[in-house]
Amino acid sequence: MPPLTGDPKQHPPSEFQDSLSGSCLCGSITVTINDSELFTRPRGHLCHCSNCRKVAGSFVSSNLLIEADKVTIDDRDGTLKTYEDRATGSGNPVYRTFCSVDGNPVKSETQAYPGKVILKMGMMPRIPQPEYEGFGLHRHEWQGKHDGVTSFKTKWAGPDREEMP
Template identity: 25%
Template sequence: MLNGGCYCGAVRFEVDDAFLYAFYCHCSRCRRRTGAACAAIGGIEIDKVRIAEGRDQLLKVDESEDGYRCLCKRCFSPMVDVIREHRFAHVQLGTLSGAPARRPDHHIYVGSKAAWHSITDALPQFEELPP
């Protein structure tokens, strides 16, 4: 079990340490959402993510039939994206207090990565999504 939460501590969540996949995303949307060169994301079934504190402090944005993004209403930290018809979640790995067993093992959207950022590891890189 891993614990996570927002910057101000108003929202806390638990997630099973059972990520199906993990990656670094370099798309321009993730850069703008996180303010970083890329986002570190872990994918998991939605029923393995539980809000422990601050459910009333969750702000759902970009809602659609497919899913939504969860931010803290107070500090606006991005935490979890509910995706694929509300069946899966993309957890921002930087919100976790511990290290997940599954680490990011590839980079996506490197075709649009920040010009000032160099990828220095040997992980596979994909211009967009893996085949």
């Protein structure tokens, strides 16, 4: 039997002091985050909105909102495609970028966060502990709570965010 891959514990946070890189399933797209603070404190967020769940193919999406200039995306084989998602609560489009060969989600962009990208962290060998959880009202009743992660009823950022009790 071949050795199992993907155990994040095989990658100590100290391995990513300056940057963190991950790739899509077929290896065509590589994303590198150049940020020395990725593992110095909780970062990123979990999202339970239906669109993020669909893109992640799971009950939750692990995301990192970060400045676009800290991210490098290499599209070796030209497989990067973008879908304009207009089925959003705000009515503003979210541009969801993915690998057109394997379907791996890569990032999302929206006018709500100018100069930033929302990276889909499932492609990374290790994910920083999340700081926030969005759309907590949409969590399944069987999900456990995450210690140290603040949960918001819907939006986790912006002036109209409301923390869950």
